[in-house]
Amino acid sequence: MKWLIYLYPKNWRKRYGDEIIDLLEQEDWSFFIIIDLLRGIVDAWKIEINERQVFGIRMSNMLLLISLINIFIILQYRSSQGVIFLEQITLIIAMASFFLAVSIFIVNLFKEGFQKAFSIRTRLSKMGLGFMGLYGLSFIAFLVLAN
Incomplete structure (x- = not known):
């Protein structure tokens, strides 16, 4: 059942993968552990997607700010x-x-x-x-x- 770890996002696996594998080796497999892993996969992907969207919003705000600075400078030097x-x-x-x-x-x-x-x-x-x-x-x- 360690293959469930590979369903997590890559960044999550790099950060927490070894710890969860060690934890799973110490525990006996049960239905509740598998359900908990599946819930964790969904939660990890939800966080990963939200971080990407927040990064996109930050980038679009940065482009807007740069555009406004450009317009201000052009209007200042145009005259x-x-x-x-x-x-x-x-x-x-x-x-x-x-x-x-x-x-x-x-x-x-x-x-x-x-x-x-x-x-x-x-x-x-x-x-x-x-x-x-x-x-x-x-x-x-x-x-x-x-x-």
């Missing part, structure tokens, strides 16, 4: 005529890469579903992460040039 050409180019690269990252994320969300969209396992997720990295680097370069 300024003293912006040099290099600052404009880095700002355009930053905004384009951010737009591409968000667009790829939305496509990945509709194509793969909510949980897979927030993982790094899909090709679209890796592309979106790459564009977010490019956005971060070019936005930092813009802020350095602006000061």
Whole structure:
């Protein structure tokens, strides 16, 4: 009956797997132990799925905050005529890469579903992460040039 342990999520098995196996070796198998293990499997998966959804909500809130900061900075520097050409180019690269990252994320969300969209396992997720990295680097370069 130790195979029931493999029905738990991988993170749970890494953290608690050895302990539960030791505990099961000390106990005699009964119907109630099997029911308890099955209830634990359902509970562990429920917690795992909730953590993934909370992570997704945090990521979407982070994207919204970054978008609002970008809009504020663009509106602030748009009226300024003293912006040099290099600052404009880095700002355009930053905004384009951010737009591409968000667009790829939305496509990945509709194509793969909510949980897979927030993982790094899909090709679209890796592309979106790459564009977010490019956005971060070019936005930092813009802020350095602006000061």
